[in-house]
């Protein structure tokens with residue numbers, strides 16, 4: 001057994017896991033990507049080192065306080081990972097599927113009217129407020145007839161990026177909620193999508209499609 005290799009491996013695993021959990025806890029948006037990659041690398045290195053450390057020079061003798069301590073640490077780490085996986089928290093948190101859902105049979109159009117770039121003009125997103133039924137008409141198409149604009153969620157749930165005159169951007173809402181949005185270059189442009197459930201309506205639509 002090569003104790004120093006084993007200890008370094010365990011330390012790498014601890015640091016790697018800590019980094020991954022910190023990155024997924026949402027402490028810092030800007031750090032996240034780099035931290036995730038670096039931590040993943042540390043974790044992989046650590047995991048590769050542990051068997052090397054354990055097995056170098058013959059099978060380990062499972063006695064002595066050091067090996068017991070290292071085994072205890074590994075048991076704690078494995079249970080931590082298993083618990084968070086079971087609870088679906090931290091890195092196991094499910095990714096929101098908003099935006100990856102199928103377009104609905106009916107669609108609602110919001111126009112970005114000419115002159116929207118002008119803060120003095122009241123009309124920009126027309127209509128400013130819409131109500132949609134999830135699965136029925138919750139696919140919304142923004143059609144731009146003006147200079148480039150964005151459709152950007154106040155809560156970072158969606159962002160069209162800039163799209164120019166004559167272009168459009170489509171987004172399908174799949175969960176109930178009040179979705180406020182604005183335009184990044186022209187923050188006075190504001191709109192809201194109210195998405196509601198109506199299971200009866202969606203069910204009758206399915207029946208029509210089937211029949």
Ligand SMILES: [Cu+2]
Pocket residue numbers: 116117148149150183184185186189
């Ligand atoms: Cu704009």
